[in-house]
Amino acid sequence: MTFSNHANTRSPATGADAAAVELYDAAIDAQLRVSTDVGEVWEATVADHPGFVLGHIGRAYLRGWSSEEPAFTEARGILADLGEPPGLDDRERRHLAAAWAYTTGDLLGAAERLAALSAVYPHDSLALAVGHLLDFFVGDAVMLRDRIGRALPHWDRSHPHYGFLLGMYAFGLEECGAYQEAEETGMRALEHDARDVWALHAVAHTHEMQSRVRAGLDFMAERRADWEDGNLLAVHNTWHEALLLLGDGQIEAVLASYDRVVAPGEGPLAALDMVDASALLWRLHLDRVDVGERWQPVAQGWESILDEPWYVFNDVHAVMALVGAGRLGDARNRVERLVRDRSAASTNIAMTTQVGLPICSAIVAFGERRYRDVVDLLHPIRRNVHLMGGSNAQRDAVARTLFEAAIRAGEGDLARAIAAERTDINSADPYTRRQLSRITAVA
Ligand SMILES: [Fe+2]
Numbered sequence: 146m147t148f149s150n151h152a153n154t155r156s157p158a159t160g161a162d163a164a165a166v167e168l169y170d171a172a173i174d175a176q177l178r179v180s181t182d183v184g185e186v187w188e189a190t191v192a193d194h195p196g197f198v199l200g201h202i203g204r205a206y207l208r209g210w211s212s213e214e215p216a217f218t219e220a221r222g223i224l225a226d227l228g229e230p231p232g233l234d235d236r237e238r239r240h241l242a243a244a245w246a247y248t249t250g251d252l253l254g255a256a257e258r259l260a261a262l263s264a265v266y267p268h269d270s271l272a273l274a275v276g277h278l279l280d281f282f283v284g285d286a287v288m289l290r291d292r293i294g295r296a297l298p299h300w301d302r303s304h305p306h307y308g309f310l311l312g313m314y315a316f317g318l319e320e321c322g323a324y325q326e327a328e329e330t331g332m333r334a335l336e337h338d339a340r341d342v343w344a345l346h347a348v349a350h351t352h353e354m355q356s357r358v359r360a361g362l363d364f365m366a367e368r369r370a371d372w373e374d375g376n377l378l379a380v381h382n383t384w385h386e387a388l389l390l391l392g393d394g395q396i397e398a399v400l401a402s403y404d405r406v407v408a409p410g411e412g413p414l415a416a417l418d419m420v421d422a423s424a425l426l427w428r429l430h431l432d433r434v435d436v437g438e439r440w441q442p443v444a445q446g447w448e449s450i451l452d453e454p455w456y457v458f459n460d461v462h463a464v465m466a467l468v469g470a471g472r473l474g475d476a477r478n479r480v481e482r483l484v485r486d487r488s489a490a491s492t493n494i495a496m497t498t499q500v501g502l503p504i505c506s507a508i509v510a511f512g513e514r515r516y517r518d519v520v521d522l523l524h525p526i527r528r529n530v531h532l533m534g535g536s537n538a539q540r541d542a543v544a545r546t547l548f549e550a551a552i553r554a555g556e557g558d559l560a561r562a563i564a565a566e567r568t569d570i571n572s573a574d575p576y577t578r579r580q581l582s583r584i585t586a587v588a
Contacts, residue, residue: 250490308337312344
């Protein structure tokens with residue numbers, strides 16, 4: 146069976162018939178839309194087609210989204226059951242190798258294999274979507290942009306996925322600091338499909354990074370019906386809106402937004418959402434805002450989903466929650482587990498050694514009011530924090546921790562240097578201005 150024009154590839158698909166190809170197209174579509182039913186749609190690809198190789202590989206990739214170890218064990222089980230079916234073509238073999246790399250914790254290797262695949266098969270939407278997510282997980286801004294930029298010239302603008310590619314490209318441009326081009330590209334993507342929540346998210350980032358607070362809040366409000374439900378980015382986009390509210394000094398509105406959407410709910414918890422909860426409360430913690438009992442369920446939530454180290458970006462946010470909740474002993478234990486990590490997850494080992502451990506240690510030190518230690522831990526790695534993954538906006542929580550610690554440690558010269566650095570990048574940032582006025586006040 147050959148894939149349809151929708152999937153935009155001429156390669157044969159092992160184990161698929163016309164019905165399976167249609168289901169595969171639907172799964173790719175759900176993935177690009179970050180739809181809440183994406184898991185069910187991928188399962189449907191193999192329900193009546195147990196030999197559909199790319200269906201199984203897609204199911205395995207999807208489990209990587211969670212960034213939690215148990216899902217990776219499940220993904221490896223899917224790939225083990227699949228084995229090495231005879232007759233795979235080059236593209237399928239490449240996908241299978243990338244999926245194994247991904248699910249065994251070699252995120253960098255998987256990202257590289259998918260980039261090589263995309264160079265040969267630039268129309269393969271699955272390779273681009275999974276590769277783009279991996280670039281986000283490893284904090285590779287340049288590849289967030291260029292993985293998509295390399296493929297775009299090969300695409301017909303009338304293809305139903307073209308707009309989604311623009312949305313991904315917009316995020317890559319934004320992470321590389323090309324805010325105007327990112328915004329224009331994201332808005333073009335939204336013309337293709339107003340419910341492209343990844344494109345919308347990219348535009349939200351451009352507002353955040355330039356502190357265009359009012360314009361950003363208007364943008365999110367006007368398009369609320371397009372992003373607020375039906376997709377797995379709803380919590381994260383609410384978090385972005387809350388960051389803009391924070392920039393606008395609307396603390397009560399930030400807390401209301403947190404309580405309504407971001408706080409862990411009754412249902413199953415997802416690390417991707419818990420990251421947002423921790424990150425928002427941590428910013429408030431740095432600003433000495435009383436958040437009441439809000440930390441406790443976040444800390445408990447992290448404990449319920451994290452076991453052995455797997456993705457240190459999650460551990461950083463779990464440690465924030467434990468420190469915020471006043472559970473310093475548990476926070477220190479989490480750091481100890483990172484020190485002892487002997488898992489085979491090679492990318493995470495590197496991330497942990499290079500930046501994850503010093504960041505987690507610094508968050509504990511902040512909780513223990515050892516502000517000079519925070520500075521000593523974070524200042525030497527401040528240019529490499531991207532190695533823990535995530536976006537510039539997310540990593541600003543770490544940058545703010547260093548800034549705040551420098552002020553509390555009485556390191557006025559360093560704090561002024563940091564303020565100058567931040568002002569140079571974004572002169573409109575109200576947070577930097579506020580911090581600067583505090584430094585001036587104590588000088
Ligand atoms: Fe974001």
